[in-house]
Amino acid sequence: MKSAPALPDAYEAIFTALAHPARRRILISLNFAGGAMSAGQIAGLFGHAWPTTTRHLQLLEAAGLIEHRREGRTRLYRLHAPRLALARDWLAWFERDPATAEEKDDGTGPAPVPIEHRSRQS
Amino acid sequence: MKSAPALPDAYEAIFTALAHPARRRILISLNFAGGAMSAGQIAGLFGHAWPTTTRHLQLLEAAGLIEHRREGRTRLYRLHAPRLALARDWLAWFERDPATAEEKDDGTGPAPVPIEHRSRQS
DNA sequence: GGATTATTTAGCCTATTCGCTAAATAACGC
DNA sequence: GCGTTATTTAGCGAATAGGCTAAATAATCC
Numbered sequence: 270m271k272s273a274p275a276l277p278d279a280y281e282a283i284f285t286a287l288a289h290p291a292r293r294r295i296l297i298s299l300n301f302a303g304g305a306m307s308a309g310q311i312a313g314l315f316g317h318a319w320p321t322t323t324r325h326l327q328l329l330e331a332a333g334l335i336e337h338r339r340e341g342r343t344r345l346y347r348l349h350a351p352r353l354a355l356a357r358d359w360l361a362w363f364e365r366d367p368a369t370a371e372e373k374d375d376g377t378g379p380a381p382v383p384i385e386h387r388s389r390q391s
Numbered sequence: 392m393k394s395a396p397a398l399p400d401a402y403e404a405i406f407t408a409l410a411h412p413a414r415r416r417i418l419i420s421l422n423f424a425g426g427a428m429s430a431g432q433i434a435g436l437f438g439h440a441w442p443t444t445t446r447h448l449q450l451l452e453a454a455g456l457i458e459h460r461r462e463g464r465t466r467l468y469r470l471h472a473p474r475l476a477l478a479r480d481w482l483a484w485f486e487r488d489p490a491t492a493e494e495k496d497d498g499t500g501p502a503p504v505p506i507e508h509r510s511r512q513s
Numbered sequence: 514g515g516a517t518t519a520t521t522t523a524g525c526c527t528a529t530t531c532g533c534t535a536a537a538t539a540a541c542g543c
Numbered sequence: 544g545c546g547t548t549a550t551t552t553a554g555c556g557a558a559t560a561g562g563c564t565a566a567a568t569a570a571t572c573c
Contacts, residue, residue, distance in 0.1 A: 307549085307550095308549075308550060308551090309549060309550075312550090319550075319551090320550090320551070320552080323550070323551060323552085327551095341549090342548075342549045342550070343549065343550085344549080344550065344551090
């Protein structure tokens with residue numbers, strides 16, 4: 270998490286990370302694994318070269334979606350679900366009528382949206 | 392919708408679309424507009440050149456997230472929320488314990504995940 | 514009908530992504 | 544200590560993304 274970008278850059282990092290099928294598969298596999306998977310195990314999911322997987326893992330970690338710890342020469346990766354929840358929450362805005370969404374503002378749902386408006390778009 | 396990619400390519404298109412801040416802003420603005428916005432109105436949200444906005448709109452439309460109709464020389468764009476729901480549902484998998492998720496399979500939630508596993512990853 | 518307006522298309526350019534192979538680094542086992 | 548194994552780093556190259564300006568196309572207005 271220490272390298273995860275601050276909002277709203279986080280959205281860009283997260284959605285970018287989710288945009289590649291290999292990276293989605295990594296997330297799915299980590300989720301199903303429940304605990305952690307080694308880099309080698311993850312690399313074994315794919316037919317492509319291991320360094321390619323390393324690249325993907327680095328990007329997922331930079332986005333804050335996964336994290337790793339070392340155990341000897343093995344690197345164990347695991348999911349960081351709160352980051353995924355960020356994306357989910359952002360998307361949750363679109364299942365509500367904007368008028369009712371404002372009435373139901375509980376301080377958690379609408380947070381992503383105004384911050385996005387204030388991003389460097391000028 | 393007629394040009395929207397089939398699953399699981401849809402995920403790539405959708406998350407890619409969401410990865411750029413300008414495109415997220417377009418979606419947010421369309422959502423708040425409630426009905427539709429013209430290309431010019433959308434372009435007016437940004438300081439960048441109008442053709443850049445056109446590019447973003449084309450990508451959003453290819454991903455099935457928005458659609459347009461013509462009214463004379465004006466092009467009106469509107470949100471296609473079911474596509475966003477796809478992404479949300481995919482992400483919804485990560486808020487559940489995998490074991491309980493299988494027990495609660497109602498035919499809507501888990502659909503994105505197995506299809507992803509069958510994608511061309513070999 | 515010509516000028517104005519709405520919008521896209523075409524093409525250029527720079528930066529980034531994502532695949533690869535080779536090399537490097539470190540841990541492990543005998 | 545040396546060979547093996549786990550993993551990343553470095554660098555290359557092709558493809559793509561995303562910005563731009565100029566030009567094109569079509570609708571609208573006077």
